[in-house]
Amino acid sequence: MTQYFSKAEIDEFRQCFNLYSSEGFVTNDAQLRYILRTLGCSPTVPETKRYVKQFGASIDFAKFLEIVHLENQKPSAVSQVAQALENLDQYSRGYISAHELTTLLTSFGEKMGKAEVATILRAMRASNDVIPFAKITQFIDG
DSSP, X not given: OGGGSOHHHHHHHHHHHHHHSBTXXXXXXXXHHHHHHHTTOOOOHHXXXXXXXXXXXXXXXXXXXXXXXXXXXXXXXXXXXXXXXXXXXXXXXXXXXXXXXXXXXXXXXXXXOHXXXXXXXXXXXXXXXXXXXXXXXXXXXX
């Protein structure tokens, strides 16, 4: 797996892995998810459960590098969200209503609470009921 990463990247991954792993091993999906997200990946709960099932309940650094490589092969979260929004946009309007976005975020996938969604809408400064897709992707991208 080292052929996919620079020495600096491997050093960064190892430092993070050693900081958050238990005695050099990741032993559960929550721990794996936390380490991957700390490194900037965005695995979902089902994905990390699948990784633990695939690689075993005791993931060492070599296996961890394989998982990081798999995560790096996925499209970015921003591009996934942009694609999902485009797929929902039947009339090519380029926006979504705050009500529709709230329904999506509280009903599908890793469901958010209404208070969390309200906080996001405030942070995006969604002043009216219409939120352009660009505003959503810019918010996610930081």
